[in-house]
Amino acid sequence: MASSRRLRALITNDDGIDSPGLWALAAGARDAGFDVVVAAPHVDASGVGASVLSVREGNRTRLHRRELDGLPGIPAYAVEGHPAFIVHSAGRGWLDPEPDVVLSGINRGANLGHAVLHSGTVGAVLAGSLHGWRGLAVSLDVPEQDTERPRWETVLAVLPEVLDVLLAAPDGTALSLNVPNLPAAEIGELREARLSAFGAVQVRVDLRTGEHGEALHSAVEEMASAPEPGTDLGLLTAGHPTLTELQSVSERPGVLDRAAPSRRAG
Known part of the structure; x- marks a missing residue:
């Protein structure tokens, strides 16, 4: 790293502070320097x-200092807020110095397609x-019903190459990494991928009426069609393992120009 100080990584997730995947990602970032x-x-x-x-509580959000297994000396906080709230807070005065990168995961389950929204x-x-x-958002493809041990070590084997890609990218780059839940020796090469239409599963929601009134019932359904190549x-x-660059909020000019013919027709 060219800087005179080490780059600072904020490690977060959405599975919560007690997720072993979070601890594994923090260890991987520490080992990367x-x-x-x-x-x-x-x-x-x-x-x-x-x-x-x-x-x-008014304008206060509680946080709780934690010590994480296998990560001595690394400051850790359980925050009573959502992941994006944590990251936003880090950029609005909480963390000093601010992070240089945000590493999120390792999520237990893939994040695929436009469902990453x-x-x-x-x-x-x-x-x-x-x-x-x-x-960098990091996810391991462990099905929800899978009882086998998640192979966090496979993600950590891929991580150094992906961090090199991340650090070479422009400021503000957001990447999503998905890794098969296989032994590291059995996975294929890292590939850049476009987003699939939705994801590996969809949620079906039905309205049901019972003794407690109406309710929406959710059930996960696997996609019936074969996945599209290259996604x-x-x-x-x-x-x-797949790597996809995601685009955050941005404007797309020309909406009135595209509507002009129909407006003139009226």
């Missing part, structure tokens, strides 16, 4: 996207990009 600080939701916050909600893991790095920080889902299914 980063100055590491860990701040993650005090409870599971999966599916919150880029929400900046927190549990407030709903991911708190991804939402954290998109929030960081608004502050001009590079960010994050297709490449991950074939055993490749």
